[in-house]
Amino acid sequence: METPHLPARDKANELKIIAALRTQGIEVSAWEWKYVPQLEQWDLIIKTPWVESKDPQIATRVRNAALANAGIEADIAARVRLQAP
Numbered sequence: 378m379e380t381p382h383l384p385a386r387d388k389a390n391e392l393k394i395i396a397a398l399r400t401q402g403i404e405v406s407a408w409e410w411k412y413v414p415q416l417e418q419w420d421l422i423i424k425t426p427w428v429e430s431k432d433p434q435i436a437t438r439v440r441n442a443a444l445a446n447a448g449i450e451a452d453i454a455a456r457v458r459l460q461a462p
Contacts, residue, residue, distance in 0.1 A: 380412050383419050397447035403427045406462045424462040
C-alpha cells in the first residue's frame with residue numbers, strides 16, 4: 378500500500394504551528410510529518426528540548442493553548458506531537 382500524500386492544508390499550517398509554539402517560548406529544534414498507517418493520518422512531530430523540563434500535562438496544556446490562540450483547527454492540533462530531540 379502506498380503512503381498517501383500529505384494533505385495541503387496540513388502543509389499550509391506547518392509554519393503557523395511552529396510560530397505559535399515559538400511564541401509561547403517552546404524552542405523548536407526540528408520537525409517532520411510522519412504517516413501513522415494504523416490511524417491513516419499524518420502527525421507533525423516536533424523536536425524540542427523544552428519537553429524534557431516539563432510535566433507532560435503542562436506541556437500538553439501549553440501546546441493546546443498556543444495552537445488554539447493561533448487559530449489552528451482542533452483536528453490538526455490533535456496531531457501535533459512534542460518530543461525530546
